[in-house]
Amino acid sequence: MAIPLTYNLRSVSNRWVSSIVAVVGIAGAVGVFIAMMSLANGFRAALVTAGSDRNATVLRGGATAELESAIALEQARLVGDTAGVARNGEGQPMISPEIVVVTALPKKDTGTDANVQMRGVTEMAPKVHDRFRIVAGRYFKPGIAELVVGRNANHTVRGMEIGARPRFGGQDWEVVGIFESGGSAFDSEIWLDGNLLAEAFQRPIGLYQSITARLESPSSFQVFKDALTSNPALTLQTEPETVYYARQSEALSTMIQTLGSMVAVVMGIGAIFGALNTMYSAVSARSREIATLRALGFGQGSVVVSFVVESLLISLVGGLLGCLAALPVNGMAVSTLNFQTFSHMAFAFQVSGPILLFGIGFALLMGLFGGIFPALRAARLPIATALREL
């Protein structure tokens, strides 16, 4: 049987001051790790929830994002007639041809310019994007210079309250409504009449960047895709809207994750040194106890296990504290530049169970590295010499 766990528990609590270095270091590294992973998670979630599994995103063949794509009006009509596309009560195809323009508008807090994404749409757009809800005011009237503003854009961009008359694209507009779309990337956008947007920014009328098609059911996607790609008159490609947005979020969330991991690794290395220091001093302070246990017949293996376990206990405390410290960021809103669309978007930290578990695993890994070398030293102490120490 091994050296009893009580021995480690009581030794650690007796010498808790010296364990603080290790605990704080590990808690810090875990806290930062969790915060960064939650950031990436929240960003991904914001973009992914923009999509619906009953929608298909259509772009020009070869385009990877809306800004690289162009679809002519005639093609848009053919998309509406494609098999699998749902129709509304009046028998009109439920497709939303959209134009995207990025423009600089002053931020509310600093007054400096931020890129804001404008989406030129039709009356069909709120029906296709089924999470779209007007939370204040009303939807814009077609053909009139009116805007509906996403909730995040309303919070972050100056002069976007209902009744405000912002000026851009060489003309005045009026904000008539605030909308929300389930915390997705749309919430950071401004929506308006597509034709007026094209006119204001000197875009050709009747040239869209993307079409979102409402499908009869999620399972209709394959039918729709086959029909779309086999039509020789169309040079378009399509993917489920959820997949499109997941792909859009990949680069930035990977970057946040990579950056977060790097910061966490650097802090982790620091924390390992803290743990090493704590454990080496534990070993030297207790070398006579270790020698006594060895004299009683406990083997070197038992000593290694005992000190590694002790280090893991300390790191577990650090890991749990790190989790607790990081929890308050959950739901906290941040905004950043989405590099795919070069526009400003807001989203929230999203802490998840797997992220917390990863954090604990990270803590235990630091504990293992910080414990193994001191544990080996403890096991190799010459018994007779260590017994002479006072």
Place this chain on the structure above:
Amino acid sequence: MVKVDGTNNKDALIRVRDLDKKYHRGSEVIDVLQGLNLDVSVGDFVAFMGPSGSGKTTLLNLLGGLDVPSDGTITVAGEQINRMSGRVLSAWRARHVGFVFQMYNLIPVLTAFQNVELPLLLTKLSKSDRRRHVETALSIVGLSDRMQHYPRQLSGGQEQRVAIARAIVADPTFLLCDEPTGDLDRKSADEIMDLLVRLIGEHRKTILMVTHDPRAAERAQSVLHLEKGALVEAHR
């Protein structure tokens, strides 16, 4: 029967032949033990005396498998321990040796009960059997009422009695005591010596003890002096 001349003693429990121990300190070589012989039989109570630095602790460490000799052989119950690997030696110590140190060496964060239980964790005994053994050992040393006390809550004499309980709880082949009364007042020292004598008389233990104290040495059956790296019998 205790002998130090190296002649054959068929029923010796512990047999030491031509034992050498050298320490190296830089380029300096310290010959602590040189050609030491010793035979100890079951039930013997031997006291080792000698000036400080004469090698008494060194000898006990070698006999207890805590250190390895530079030369010579140590045979205990037919097994040559000087040839054992570290792993085998650990198991051998657990099975055969009970240590009692001058500074008691109890684990401060464990209770008297838990300290005494430690050697039993290396046996296959069940939890209830361990409890029974610990209670017996603590009652032999007269500390049944101090089981849940921590070492810092005990007097020096009581700590040493817990240490003796820990040394005998797994019923080892022999006990090694390094100045067991060296840190105690007269009264506590006498109690410890009474206890050791009782272990010899009532429990037929074999004890090898290092001491400075002539009063303690007196209680042993034989007293050996460590002189110039070897043992000689005391004239009394």
